[in-house]
Amino acid sequence: MAAAFKIPLRANHSIHPVCRILIGRANSITVICFMLVSSAVAQVRLHTPFQSQASSVQSNPAAREAAMTNHASGPFDVKVIPQKPDNKEAESANLGRMSLDKQFHGDLEAVSKGEMLSAMSEVKGSAGYVAMERVTGTLHGRKGSFVLQHTGTMTRGTPQLSVTVVPDSGTGELTGLSGSMNIKIEEGKHFYEFDYTLPAGY
Numbered sequence: 001m002a003a004a005f006k007i008p009l010r011a012n013h014s015i016h017p018v019c020r021i022l023i024g025r026a027n028s029i030t031v032i033c034f035m036l037v038s039s040a041v042a043q044v045r046l047h048t049p050f051q052s053q054a055s056s057v058q059s060n061p062a063a064r065e066a067a068m069t070n071h072a073s074g075p076f077d078v079k080v081i082p083q084k085p086d087n088k089e090a091e092s093a094n095l096g097r098m099s100l101d102k103q104f105h106g107d108l109e110a111v112s113k114g115e116m117l118s119a120m121s122e123v124k125g126s127a128g129y130v131a132m133e134r135v136t137g138t139l140h141g142r143k144g145s146f147v148l149q150h151t152g153t154m155t156r157g158t159p160q161l162s163v164t165v166v167p168d169s170g171t172g173e174l175t176g177l178s179g180s181m182n183i184k185i186e187e188g189k190h191f192y193e194f195d196y197t198l199p200a201g202y
Contacts, residue, residue: 072194
């Protein structure tokens with residue numbers, strides 16, 4: 001179910017990271033969230049390529065040994081901070097631009113900094129956003145960093161979302177990391193489910 005609503009423009013307003021933030025009139029932000037709602041629980045599922053990857057690993061014993069899928073989960077906090085265009089070209093593009101500031105807890109103890117671009121079409125219920133965020137901390141005790149790439153569209157109310165690890169973006173003990181993340185909203189709180197693989201020996 002898609003929900004669209006307006007909130008006042010505030011510098012440090014906390015918004016769910018997969019919301020579409022679109023700058024509107026009268027100094028307000030139109031937030032279009034794509035949520036699958038069941039009773040009091042709203043959940044956003046991010047479609048990922050893990051099914052095809054799993055099939056490839058299952059058919060290759062060596063790959064299965066080298067790329068076992070791990071699961072991490074926990075809560076997180078996020079702040080979305082609206083940014084003004086910094087040049088004439090950006091202003092004429094008429095896109096929303098926000099910075100991201102996150103704190104992950106649980107199996108992933110990390111901080112994340114990033115940026116988001118969003119756009120709204122003339123058709124009601126159609127919009128899109130892209131974002132990049134660099135996550136730095138520990139994943140199941142392994143220190144390093146990696147980059148998450150967000151891609152989301154809504155076509156007349158139908159969402160399509162993806163949050164995946166940028167290939168070869170892992171550093172330190174997270175070198176070679178690949179994976180994808182699901183995000184849940186339960187009773188107004190934010191949680192992540194992260195399925196990932198690391199090369200053999202990690």
